């Protein structure tokens with residue numbers, strides 16, 4: 151394994167376990183150069199003494215494949231309605247396509263990345279979930295919510311100096327394979343690993359207040375303030391912010407939504423704290439006093 155060039159994390163927030171879970175969203179992944187830059191940045195984090203874990207999305211890539219196959223794409227509350235046929239495509243595109251490419255980009259820099267899915271070694275166990283649309287619960291098929299994470303395999307890889315790259319597919323106790331939103335998968339893994347941070351890279355600057363009417367980014371907010379906002383959030387931002395909330399409530403010190411379209415967003419966000427975006431902190435965090443505390447969206 152390649153020697154690290156530095157052994158100490160550069161920020162106090164990442165000094166305990168050094169684990170940073172980074173969710174790379176499908177919409178921020180559409181550009182090949184960005185994917186390569188992202189991979190190099192993840193290796194840089196490793197060289198800086200941190201222990202990055204990547205959970206990737208691939209929503210647009212799944213939709214493109216469904217389209218090629220003449221299959222319908224439909225979302226409810228930001229979650230893909232997943233038939234058994236859709237599930238086959240989801241599994242194939244995520245673990246056979248998106249993950250493989252990301253592993254390849256990271257491994258261009260050394261023998262770092264190991265790809266796996268939530269199914270492997272029973273890392274993530276899911277139960278079937280529905281979506282809340284207004285006051286109704288809607289059946290969305292084979293979509294899972296993670297109820298248990300066994301982080302042993304991920305920890306083993308980290309202890310051996312690897313960078314795990316995890317696809318958001320999970321097994322149910324019933325043996326069924328479920329499609330899990332990548333933001334929620336990253337959040338559950340971050341909590342189970344005792345990660346210092348969850349970083350979610352997406353295709354907007356952060357959480358906008360009053361989107362789509364305004365694009366004013368909310369820079370900081372507490373878990374309680376975010377909780378109040380969740381019912382008003384739409385489409386892809388809903389699982390993302392729900393994931394951030396679950397993460398900080400589960401002990402992750404901060405959860406950040408950063409603009410993955412900006413080159414080096416993850417490096418600047420984690421090492422220099424200079425990436426613009428939205429940071430969610432726990433209600434009792436030392437950062438609490440600076441956090442946004444309104445519930446307006």
Ligand SMILES: Nc1ncnc2c1ncn2[C@@H]1O[C@H](COP(=O)(O)OP(=O)(O)O)[C@@H](O)[C@H]1O
Nearest residue numbers: 175176177352353354356357358361384386387
């Ligand atoms: N309040 C909001 N602030 C920012 N973006 C929002 C908001 N509400 C909904 N969105 C939408 O959520 C999208 C990001 O979610 P998604 O498309 O699922 O991204 P990803 O592929 O990164 O998971 C944005 O491109 C935007 O269209």
Ligand SMILES: CC(=O)N[C@@H](CCC(=O)OP(=O)(O)O)C(=O)O
Nearest residue numbers: 176207208209229230330331332
């Ligand atoms: C249940 C559900 O919606 N699963 C997602 C999994 C991929 C994902 O989350 O990708 P992004 O992060 O790019 O959105 C999907 O099928 O699109």
